[in-house]
Amino acid sequence: MCQWLAHSGTPIRLETVLYRPEHSLIDQSLHSRLGVETTNGDGFGVGWYAEDADTPAVVRDISPAWNNRNLREIAGHVRSPLFFAHVRASTGSAVQQTNCHPFRHGRWIWMHNGAITDFHRLRRDLAMAVDPVLFSFIEGSTDSEVMFFLALSFGLDQDVPGAVARMTGYVEKVGRAEGVKFPLQMTIAVSDGEQLWTFRYSSEGTSRSLNYSNRVETLRDLHPDVEFLQGVSEGTRLVVSEPLGDLPGAWEAVPENSYSVVHAGELDLLPFVPWVEGQG
Template sequence: MCRWLAYSGTPILLDELLYKTEHSLIDQSMHSKLGVETTNGDGVGVGWYEAGEQPVPALFRGIGPAWGDVNLRELARVTRSGLFLAHIRASTGTPVQQTNCHPFRYGRWLWCHNGAIHEFRELRRDLMMAIDPDLFPSISGSTDSEVMFYLALTFGLREEPVRAVERMAGFVEQVAKAHGVAEPMQMTVGTTDGDRVWAFRYSSVGKSRTLFYSTELNALRTMHPELEVLRGLSEETRLIVSEPLGELKGAWQPVPESSYGVIQKGADELGSFTPR
């Protein structure tokens, strides 16, 4: 399916995570260890925010394999950000085109997804008819991931993100049931408004795709005092990833099944996720 990461913390160059780690996102595009497919070559995208600049995030999306995208490599080596989402795509049936590459953007919001809505072609019309008419013209692609995003926006993502995504998942399951489709939802989702980052792990079958969050910096510094790179990062720095970016002992914690997490200033949050 796909691989993605979300970073929030001390501003860094994008290539530090996209290219330079032991099992970077670009490496995962060719050699995924925990994904459904080993290769994720149907497009790549990154959305990032610049402090003090235009609040609408910048967006780069390409349709080629991430490992061969020279424009992404050039951009990543000179672009610094304290909050960004990046995604490599393995299509589940919709075309390989720029408008189908993640992250998706609406105003300040970014959204990326790994997974699928089972029998999406059969459910698509009913799902799309529930999207707010004012939001509908902004849809530009044909993926289930983008439909999920606009349903979440319709159900209040900008006001109550967790509850909105729970409503989205519940609505998809309701529509699927009406069509006789069992266990339709498979998702890990990352979304942000440029201030906080929300991550969700859920599937109707109860066996969701992998998702991990990074250990608190203070604990990592205690475990690995020899790593100078950890000294330059703030205690607020966090990562959420589809699969670990390396084998550093104690660095990665699995996100529990049917749960959500929030990266934010101060204490982060971890809670249970229940479709409504």
Template sequence: MCRWLAYKGNPVQLEAVLFRAQHSLIDQSLHSRLGHTTTNGDGFGVGWYAPASDTPFRYRCVQPAWSDRNLREAARAIRSPLFVAHIRAATDTPAQETNCHPFRYGRWLFMHNGLIREYPKVRRDLMLAIDPALFASVEGSTDSEVMFFLALTFGLQVEPVQAIERMVAVIEATGRRHGIEHPLNMTVCATDGEQIVAVRYSSETESRSLFHSNSFRHLRELYPDDPRIKVAGDDAFLVLSEPLVDLPGAWQEIPESAALVARGSSVEHRAFTPALP
């Protein structure tokens, strides 16, 4: 399907995560170890926040991530305290720039791995459920962008986890009306530059892989000579589709039907229970 990651901590070069890690996101675009597809070459995108800007920046491209020389140059130049990145393997919708993640609205960025099953059957109903005031901002044709705008419709900017629960419930109810037994499989990430919200959920309880980093302070004690851990800082945090490095004690799998909210130095785990608005 896809692979994605989100980072917050001390400002670091995007290159450190996207290219230099043992199992970097660029390596995963060719050799994913835990993904539904080994190769993810139907476009990519990065989004990052800078202190002087109210709106996050994006760079999206329909090329495979491994062959884009401009991405390598940009990743060397850009340092950010919070950024996201996504590599895409297309399902029911075409490989085009407007279908590349992350999607953006105001300060919010959104990424998805998975699919709405039999999306062409339910697309019209789901798009009509988007708030008319938001509809003009939908640019592409992918199910992931519709998920984002449904979450915005149901209050993502106020109560992010509850809004995603409502979004999921509407998709499942719509799919089942159309005779689809397991309408949705997803890991999603949403961020406004202050918090990272990640959810692992699927209608059939067989979700795509999702992990988060353990305490960087603890990792620094375990690996005091590792410069990557030092530069990120004690409060750094990563949530990602699959681990970047093989360090014992570095990663923890996020369980099924679970949400995670990382803000400042705190990381909150909670059960994820879809509920219709």
């Protein structure tokens, strides 16, 4: 599986959350506490939005995040109000740049932790449901990228939760038709540069961990001596696969079968239910 984080709020340098925290994403790439694998060394990626750009920037590489000099250089100089970072542990697909997250299409970026069970068996049927106009943009061989392009095909531009629900329902429908009892395991982050959506769901009901940061004003009251909290707006939020440290009161778990929307500093939690065409 993988580990990831998403930041929305005050523009900060990427290194502030990638390298500096006690249990930063870089530390998690070597010493994950909650992931399936302790080590996530099959590549990394970062994606960020700049104020004067129409589309997000994406940098990906197959080397481990913990010793990549280019990532260290980028993280120390790039500042963004909304960015993604991902460290990969392959679930069977090749270790190659086009399989590293996040994935980008137009203004959208997407990253995933989890897997489609028996993807090698389901891949053709799932890919055939991708809009033919979009199909040629698929570059890699991962289940995660197919999930992204299914969501785009099912209307991500118009209704993000609805498109992800349709994607999820379709994956489960195809999987169960092939005898796969629990077809899907996922935590997902997706953004258009304005809002951030995250999802936690699995067919079995035991999803990978996902956590969001508490309100900045709450944390300032609890920890007035933490310098980082003094320099960010009250609307700053992080959503992470696992907490970046053990600061009391800093993190809350995203509930099972739910999704969050972060916009203008507010984080709303809502129930998530897969949708299958023809159901009531």
